Amino acid sequence: MPVGTFELQYRRRRLGRWRTTLAWGAVLLAALAVSAWMSEVSPAALLAGLPRAGQYFARLLPHLQWHHLLDGPRTEGSFAYWFYRIDLWLWLLLQTSQMAALATLLGAALALLLCFPASANLAPNHATYFVFRRVLELFRSVPDLVYALILVWAFGVGPLAGILAIALHTVGALGKLFAEVVENADMGPWDGVRAAGGTWAQAVRYAILPQVAPNFLSYLLLRFEINVRGATVIGFVGAGGIGQELYTVISFNYYQEISAIVVLIILTVSLIDLLSERLRSRAMDGAVR
Amino acid sequence: MKAVRDEGGRAMKTAGQVTAADIAAAKAAVPGAFGAPPWRRLQRWALAALALAWFVGLLVWFDITPARLSRGISGVWVILRLMVPPSPGAQWQDILQGLGESVAMAFLGTFVAAVLAVPLGLLGARNIVANLLAHLSLRRFYDGLRGMDQLIWALAFVRAVGLGPLAGVLAIAAAEIAVLAKLYAEAIENADPRQPEAVLAAGGTKLLAIRFGLLPQVLPVMLAQVLYAFESNTRSAAVLGVVGAGGIGLQIAERIKVRYWNEVAFIILLILLTVGIIDFLSSRIRRRLIA
Numbered sequence: 001m002p003v004g005t006f007e008l009q010y011r012r013r014r015l016g017r018w019r020t021t022l023a024w025g026a027v028l029l030a031a032l033a034v035s036a037w038m039s040e041v042s043p044a045a046l047l048a049g050l051p052r053a054g055q056y057f058a059r060l061l062p063h064l065q066w067h068h069l070l071d072g073p074r075t076e077g078s079f080a081y082w083f084y085r086i087d088l089w090l091w092l093l094l095q096t097s098q099m100a101a102l103a104t105l106l107g108a109a110l111a112l113l114l115c116f117p118a119s120a121n122l123a124p125n126h127a128t129y130f131v132f133r134r135v136l137e138l139f140r141s142v143p144d145l146v147y148a149l150i151l152v153w154a155f156g157v158g159p160l161a162g163i164l165a166i167a168l169h170t171v172g173a174l175g176k177l178f179a180e181v182v183e184n185a186d187m188g189p190w191d192g193v194r195a196a197g198g199t200w201a202q203a204v205r206y207a208i209l210p211q212v213a214p215n216f217l218s219y220l221l222l223r224f225e226i227n228v229r230g231a232t233v234i235g236f237v238g239a240g241g242i243g244q245e246l247y248t249v250i251s252f253n254y255y256q257e258i259s260a261i262v263v264l265i266i267l268t269v270s271l272i273d274l275l276s277e278r279l280r281s282r283a284m285d286g287a288v289r
Numbered sequence: 290m291k292a293v294r295d296e297g298g299r300a301m302k303t304a305g306q307v308t309a310a311d312i313a314a315a316k317a318a319v320p321g322a323f324g325a326p327p328w329r330r331l332q333r334w335a336l337a338a339l340a341l342a343w344f345v346g347l348l349v350w351f352d353i354t355p356a357r358l359s360r361g362i363s364g365v366w367v368i369l370r371l372m373v374p375p376s377p378g379a380q381w382q383d384i385l386q387g388l389g390e391s392v393a394m395a396f397l398g399t400f401v402a403a404v405l406a407v408p409l410g411l412l413g414a415r416n417i418v419a420n421l422l423a424h425l426s427l428r429r430f431y432d433g434l435r436g437m438d439q440l441i442w443a444l445a446f447v448r449a450v451g452l453g454p455l456a457g458v459l460a461i462a463a464a465e466i467a468v469l470a471k472l473y474a475e476a477i478e479n480a481d482p483r484q485p486e487a488v489l490a491a492g493g494t495k496l497l498a499i500r501f502g503l504l505p506q507v508l509p510v511m512l513a514q515v516l517y518a519f520e521s522n523t524r525s526a527a528v529l530g531v532v533g534a535g536g537i538g539l540q541i542a543e544r545i546k547v548r549y550w551n552e553v554a555f556i557i558l559l560i561l562l563t564v565g566i567i568d569f570l571s572s573r574i575r576r577r578l579i580a
Binding site for chain 1 (some may be wrong): 344347350351352353357360361362364365367368389390392393394396397400432433434436437438440441444445446448449450451453454455457458459524525527528531532535541542545548553557560561564565
């Protein structure tokens, strides 16, 4: 008898699960159909588009030839021929990384000022906390490229607009992360400084900052990695860096130069990620979590 | 008077009787407590000077001058004033359609990437493909691909398949595959190995072990990551149109070109609202999946 009950229960549960799976599957299919209709993606469009995409990416591949690989920049098929403007590109990549560094620093400085009143445990009252949190949210939710589009109008074409655009987005992104770190800080030192007569600002400086500094540094480096990626494309709208050059070579269909620049970008980003990862793990050695 | 002695037997005095001589003696005994040694201080000053030189150098290189900054800020102020009040303008249907297109692009692109990344994620997981060289090179490859921003993909696909949302969908899918493959691989590596082992021990094949031992463990994590990717792609899909890959970005770029700032403000607010709603819905589903 118990076996029969078990079988019955088992079958009933199985049926129920099948029903929910089917229901979710139907929702997914409907959503896919609506999205495909909205974005005008049809099997026919895919069938026409994908081979063209394949051809395009095939054209990007460099025509390297084994016996000419290490020849000079004038021989077709050599690395030097592929990367024939490497000096300019490396210079632009340096510019891009420095734009990201400056933007991260500016954004982090402002985030450092805004994060303490945006922490629930340090804000003098709930209204302050609420207002500062919303301000950070506002900074964060506009993508840096939209900032760049607007700032290029105000500051003119060039790296300055890009730096400020990335910095503005960074303020919001880092401010939120900083505030969350501060909210997890030990409040003992804070009470101590306040009890000894320290002001709010002194308590932040001497009780909170030493605790959170390693985490802040780690987040700053993480954001720097993200901003380097962002800085490589911010030039698409005229805001400086390698993006401007990349935009030009893609628009003019200089196939080999596209792949050369993309390879350089990937190498640079990976290198910076690697360095920053090292620094982050060193910064976190002294961190309390 | 009570003389207090420390562990080393040196004479110390009780509080309230500290004289300048005592302080000097203490400084001689434990210099570290009174601040960094001179060479360390010198090092700090040198580092600070170096950082300042770097900063000034960048200001010069990027031609950042107070005059340019103040001109730009007054320009921003003018733009901000023109943005109030935000207005949908005459072509509000285009705006709504662009917004729908962006969300649709993000959804389709994420879906395609989520499906295609499953085999790649399995291949990249150490506990599925045990070969160390294959594992390391594949994971490096995923990491490298991640260095290529979605917008680069978008620009390339616009050149390849023409203007429009199809380029956006392909760009989102192409950029997201590497990210999801890496996250999947990490989720699979973190799974409990005993459950697939049990399936193998009971006589199941490797495929069955993956299906019944591994998948039930990692599927919720993977789904949560897909939802998270969808959230982040809705944000990025909003700007893909700037390079011609469809969606609301095109509407923003067009209106910035003709300086309809109040309509730009309206679109930005609309994007914030949409992203907020999608974040809210998706985070609720994610919490249910993980719990």
